Amino acid sequence: MQVTSSVRDPLVTGGKTIHDVTEDICRQVEAKPNKTWGLGMVVSIAVLIVGGGAVWMTLWEGIGMWGLNKTVGWAWDITNFVWWVGIGHAGTLISAILLLFRQKWRTSINRAAEAMTIFAVICAAMFPILHMGRPWLGAYWALPLPNTFGSLWVNFNSPLLWDVFAISTYFSVSLVFWYIGLVPDFATIRDRASGISKTIYGGLSLGWRGGARDWMRYESVSLILAGLATPLVLSVHTIVSFDFATSVIPGWHTTIFPPYFVSGAIFSGFAMVLTLMLVTRKVYKLEDYITIGHIELMNIIIIVTGSIVGIAYLTELFMAWYSGVEYEQYAFLNRATGPYWWAYFIMMSCNVISPQLFWFKKIRTNLTATFILSIVVNIGMWFERFVIIVTSLHRDYLPSSWAMFYPTIYDVGVYLFTFGFFFTAFLLFAKFFPVINMAEVKAVLKSSSERSNGSATAADASLHSSSTETENN
Amino acid sequence: MQLPPMRLYIHHQLKLKIINMESGKKYILGIYDDEDVLKDGVKKVRDAGVQIDEVYSPFPVHGLEDVLGYKRTRLPIAAFLFGLTGTSLALIMQIGMMTYDWPMIIGGKDFLPMPAFIPVTFEMTVLIAAFGMVFTFLVISDLKPWASPKIYDLRSTDDRHIMAIDIARNKLSPEKIKSILADAGTTEVNEKSFD
Numbered sequence: 001m002q003v004t005s006s007v008r009d010p011l012v013t014g015g016k017t018i019h020d021v022t023e024d025i026c027r028q029v030e031a032k033p034n035k036t037w038g039l040g041m042v043v044s045i046a047v048l049i050v051g052g053g054a055v056w057m058t059l060w061e062g063i064g065m066w067g068l069n070k071t072v073g074w075a076w077d078i079t080n081f082v083w084w085v086g087i088g089h090a091g092t093l094i095s096a097i098l099l100l101f102r103q104k105w106r107t108s109i110n111r112a113a114e115a116m117t118i119f120a121v122i123c124a125a126m127f128p129i130l131h132m133g134r135p136w137l138g139a140y141w142a143l144p145l146p147n148t149f150g151s152l153w154v155n156f157n158s159p160l161l162w163d164v165f166a167i168s169t170y171f172s173v174s175l176v177f178w179y180i181g182l183v184p185d186f187a188t189i190r191d192r193a194s195g196i197s198k199t200i201y202g203g204l205s206l207g208w209r210g211g212a213r214d215w216m217r218y219e220s221v222s223l224i225l226a227g228l229a230t231p232l233v234l235s236v237h238t239i240v241s242f243d244f245a246t247s248v249i250p251g252w253h254t255t256i257f258p259p260y261f262v263s264g265a266i267f268s269g270f271a272m273v274l275t276l277m278l279v280t281r282k283v284y285k286l287e288d289y290i291t292i293g294h295i296e297l298m299n300i301i302i303i304v305t306g307s308i309v310g311i312a313y314l315t316e317l318f319m320a321w322y323s324g325v326e327y328e329q330y331a332f333l334n335r336a337t338g339p340y341w342w343a344y345f346i347m348m349s350c351n352v353i354s355p356q357l358f359w360f361k362k363i364r365t366n367l368t369a370t371f372i373l374s375i376v377v378n379i380g381m382w383f384e385r386f387v388i389i390v391t392s393l394h395r396d397y398l399p400s401s402w403a404m405f406y407p408t409i410y411d412v413g414v415y416l417f418t419f420g421f422f423f424t425a426f427l428l429f430a431k432f433f434p435v436i437n438m439a440e441v442k443a444v445l446k447s448s449s450e451r452s453n454g455s456a457t458a459a460d461a462s463l464h465s466s467s468t469e470t471e472n473n
Numbered sequence: 474m475q476l477p478p479m480r481l482y483i484h485h486q487l488k489l490k491i492i493n494m495e496s497g498k499k500y501i502l503g504i505y506d507d508e509d510v511l512k513d514g515v516k517k518v519r520d521a522g523v524q525i526d527e528v529y530s531p532f533p534v535h536g537l538e539d540v541l542g543y544k545r546t547r548l549p550i551a552a553f554l555f556g557l558t559g560t561s562l563a564l565i566m567q568i569g570m571m572t573y574d575w576p577m578i579i580g581g582k583d584f585l586p587m588p589a590f591i592p593v594t595f596e597m598t599v600l601i602a603a604f605g606m607v608f609t610f611l612v613i614s615d616l617k618p619w620a621s622p623k624i625y626d627l628r629s630t631d632d633r634h635i636m637a638i639d640i641a642r643n644k645l646s647p648e649k650i651k652s653i654l655a656d657a658g659t660t661e662v663n664e665k666s667f668d
Contacts, residue, residue: 177603210532210630214614
């Protein structure tokens with residue numbers, strides 16, 4: 001048994017009944033798309049097409065179209081890869097870790113956050129595949145097949161291969177987790193629909209009826225998937241950080257990388273969830289489901305993870321000095337004062353200083369401020385990866401090899417392509433899929449909505465003086 | 474007679490199939506609009522000696538499976554066994570490739586570099602545990618894209634809990650069952666038959 005205090009703010013406001021939840025969420029799926037959605041779709045597809053040109057040129061001419069050179073062999077591609085994977089961390093964090101911690105507020109945001117995760121991981125996966133140059137020849141080399149089907153195998157000592165396993169496992173487990181959660185909601189849409197959409201949503205709902213036995217198994221599956229996804233989500237960015245940490249490049253081979261990357265990933269992931277949810281909430285009028293309370297809680301997570309990232313930056317600097325290794329010391333001095341000082345400055349101000357503004361309640365409960373800061377955080381996190389990667393590489397061991405990295409329009413174009421894909425996919429999701437997990441919101445409605453909380457405390461005032469008892473969620 | 478588990482399962486499935494194939498089955502439906510009233514209602518109905526087929530809800534109701542007297546699901550055990558399979562497969566694969574089939578010195582490491590094998594082993598464990606468990610869930614709950622589910626009441630995926638009682642499986646008369654349901658907190662009592 002769990003006791004929900006009536007002092008807590010309700011998770012769903014506006015006196016919603018269970019039927020209202022069905023109506024409010026299904027309406028978006030059943031109605032014709034509105035103009036804002038159409039405009040968003042046109043812009044996203046335009047970006048996708050423009051970016052597609054850059055992808056085509058990269059595949060046709062080779063990765064020589066990018067700004068890479070002999071010294072800086074990794075730049076925007078891996079920066080974008082790490083950035084997108086990081087963004088992809090929030091969804092599973094919300095649905096898995098917050099489920100294990102019994103955080104009921106996750107129910108309003110987990111669906112969209114998981115969708116975002118899946119699309120972000122697809123965007124991330126595009127970069128290593130494109131960097132192969134000839135992916136039609138190279139993509140299968142990453143699989144544990146004998147090399148060129150001879151006698152050699154892939155190298156299981158390499159963190160790049162661990163990445164292949166980590167990202168593909170993360171993607172497929174997140175996809176399954178997301179889909180299992182969607183099944184009961186598809187059944188709700190099926191039972192309201194007619195004609196072709198009944199057939200489509202009927203197929204997607206897998207014949208779900210919501211029997212008590214099925215719900216018991218569903219709950220068990222969700223809990224275990226959450227238990228499996230929790231270490232998984234932590235492992236993914238840990239392994240991404242191993243790509244750098246197991247090398248011998250000054251500025252990369254530090255043991256702080258795994259926790260530092262994971263908290264950075266959660267930091268940027270929550271920022272992206274906020275960016276998307278603030279817009280979705282406004283366009284779909286979901287203010288009663290995604291309340292200021294939800295936004296404030298997400299902002300608090302941003303303060304916590306942002307502060308961990310800030311401490312990690314300072315620890316890195318301290319360790320570089322304390323190690324007494326002059327190469328390590330130079331790498332960090334060069335980051336802050338070298339030719340890329342401006343990138344370091346953007347990283348520091350966006351990631352360390354800007355989230356601290358959320359200590360003020362006025363700012364963390366203000367929608368405009370949250371929206372702006374959520375974008376600032378993601379700009380900062382992009383620059384963090386750029387700083388780590390490019391500044392560590394561009395001053396090579398021999399001064400004669402020193403070089404600068406300048407992106408070409410193809411670097412920019414491929415990055416735009418992933419943006420186009422991400423937003424197109426998210427908009428399609430927002431139109432055709434229920435953006436809020438109806439079944440889970442309904443399950444917390446009695447204990448945590450404005451209406452029920454109020455009436456229950458009034459009715460049971462003699463029984464429970466300051467708290468309403470609810471079933472263990 | 475106690476059948477071995479697999480036989481028992483097949484036997485059970487066949488029995489279900491025969492029940493499902495019977496045409497013109499009549500059900501009495503007790504409809505609830507509150508999960509706590511529902512749980513009390515289930516207790517009352519079962520105490521009165523009525524056999525409940527199943528209760529359909531739009532969202533998970535905690536403790537409902539207990540008042541219905543269902544056994545705890547063994548899916549966690551399945552997940553553990555699938556996970557164990559994943560761990561073993563990953564280790565067999567890596568050790569087979571790197572230690573036995575083509576041993577090479579890479580970065581001065583051992584032919585059996587266990588620490589380097591841990592990440593892939595972990596990922597494969599999670600992957601196979603998750604997929605195995607979800608697949609098991611779909612099979613035992615008979616969830617498939619081409620299913621044509623028997624819906625008792627369309628509101629069971631919206632805002633009502635539907636308690637389905639098969640008349641043929643109960644000794645009590647339909648009138649008696651209905652009067653029990655009426656006293657057990659239902660908002661409506663309906664009948665439904667499938668042709």
